């Protein structure tokens with residue numbers, strides 16, 4: 001980090017942003033949430049106009065703005081901020097980002113919009129998961145979005161970005177306020193958390209490794225299966241996941257996801273009445289990952305796997321326990 005003490009003419013260095021330019025005007029931006037290559041925002045660029053899909057957290061905003069500059073775009077060139085759902089690794093920076101984008105509208109699911117207009121309930125809910133202190137370290141102050149800058153979207157609503165058609169698909173299962181954004185031009189869908197998590201560090205000769213995210217408090221297994229089927233019904237050639245970016249080989253990944261939703265539900269059921277249920281479910285899930293990642297050709301040792309997976313194992317376990325207690329029909 002450069003110091004600019006004693007030199008008033010020196011300005012702060014622009015933040016270093018890690019981007020990956022995909023085809024069809026799509027750029028993956030690393031929001032730098034928690035660790036590199038964990039949380040992506042995507043920029044769709046068409047004829048000088050742009051849209052973000054998911055925003056990372058407040059600390060990500062300077063990176064997103066740097067990514068715009070890197071692509072020779074101005075803040076006034078952004079028409080839309082699509083927020084797939086209001087879990088804060090996707091939406092935490094949306095309000096702050098909107099303050100920088102004079103012409104953009106935030107596109108929100110009808111169940112998500114109230115939480116971005118008035119984030120107090122969202123903040124309390126997230127603090128219940130992370131605790132108050134960690135909440136502020138991870139997310140800071142959540143900035144509301146003014147009502148006149150919000151488009152409350154309907155299922156299958158279409159948008160055009162400089163003539164490029166994009167449309168929303170409501171997908172429950174991960175959260176009831178989730179939508180995906182279909183982009184026929186790239187034969188792609190921006191899936192938020194509805195098509196699971198696939199970290200690039202787990203890519204091997206066998207391809208990509210994928211698993212579901214069962215984050216609290218609205219995990220719903222039948223709906224999670226339906227969401228995968230709805231995404232695949234678009235006949236996509238590629239998907240853009242928030243965690244982390246582009247995946248192909250979709251029929252295999254869809255099968256893996258379907259099976260792993262059932263496997264995670266089985267883990268929850270198996271340990272439902274254990275005295276140390278949380279720890280037992282976490283151990284089972286870690287063993288599950290270790291077995292399947294090893295079979296996939298990942299060579300990390302146990303501590304490497306813990307470093308990669310413990311956050312997700314904690315959240316998945318919490319979401320499965322919530323489902324056992326509240327969500328199961």
Ligand SMILES: [Zn+2]
Pocket residue numbers: 085087174175193215
């Ligand atoms: Zn989520």
